[in-house]
Amino acid sequence: MTTFSAACIQMTSGTEPEENLKVSTDLIRAAIDAGADFVSTPEVTNMMEPYKVAAQEKAQLEEDDITLRAYRELADETGTWILAGSLVIRKPDDERLANRSFLIAPDGRIAARYDKIHMFDVSLDNGESHKESNAYAPGEKAVAVPTPWGTLGMAVCYDVRFSHLFQDLAIKGGASLFTVPAAFTYTTGKAHWHTLLKARAIENGAFVIASAQCGHHSEKRRTYGHSLIIDPWGDVLADGGEEPGFIIAPIDMDQVAKRRRQVPNLQNLRAYSLETPKSEPAPAV
Ligand SMILES: O=C(O)CNC(=O)[C@H](CS)NC(=O)CCC(=O)C(=O)O
Secondary structure (H helix, E strand, O other): OOEEEEEEEEEOOOOOHHHHHHHHHHHHHHHHHOOOOEEEOOOOOOOOOOOHHHHHHHOEEHHHOHHHHHHHHHHHHHOOEEEEEEEEEEEOOEEEEEEEEEEEOOOOOEEEEEEOOOOOEEEOOOOOEEEHHHHEOOOOOOEEEEEOOEEEEEOOHHHHHOHHHHHHHHHOOOEEEEEOOEOOEHHHHHHHHHHHHHHHHHHHOOEEEEOEEEEEEEOOEEEEOOOEEEOOOOOEEEEOOOOOEEEEEEEEOHHHHHHHHHOOOOOOOOOOOOOOOOOOOOOOO
């Protein structure tokens, strides 16, 4: 099978998992009705909770999480692949949470899990600052998982800024498509989002499916939206704009080999040494 229909749902998650589940389920069903074989949800679909203590109280172990359970049932009922972009999940052995992406197969089985590796610890000039590592334990394993259409490399949000992760997933993991669910800030999204995602698609000759949070989650938190589906040439097949909804696009996996034949940069990689010559003092005049 080389072609399928991929969808991204875009939403403004709030602090309550029940409410987020209702909104996301309606959008997933709408995307499936529109013909999607694969539907992704954004980062932290189940809970956009700025307060660490509240998030820790609400987060559930994997086996108790209502969103994961509902998505597994929905995948099984509809025969659709669902990527729970990420869910905030309690870890049994750590007071920090996991920012975990789940690939759910059409029979409801969890085909893969990936914990976001790179933590968004930044302070922006506009006063916005995030310290994700306060509340979350970073993952330590990259994940490339087989699907009927090709190998999927899993990433989450800030991971998109670490190009070597994607190159490892493509070369060592054999990935020909990537998922990058996100909750990009409005400021950094406007400046960097499209460029970063296109670059990951182009440099690896792979499809990118990136489902995004959008809009105002609280007074201090606004996300950029613009869920994107990008082909291996870097062309945008669908862009979700700034409002909640879903996007859908046909994916022809034959384009991966075609593109990699035309520009075989993954094969033209070379090892090199690095020199760091000390600069000579400027000659006195
Ligand atoms: O905190 C939450 O509730 C949900 N998690 C997020 O929003 C995450 C971690 S703070 N956001 C990002 O990684 C944005 C990256 C980004 O915007 C960039 O790389 O520019």
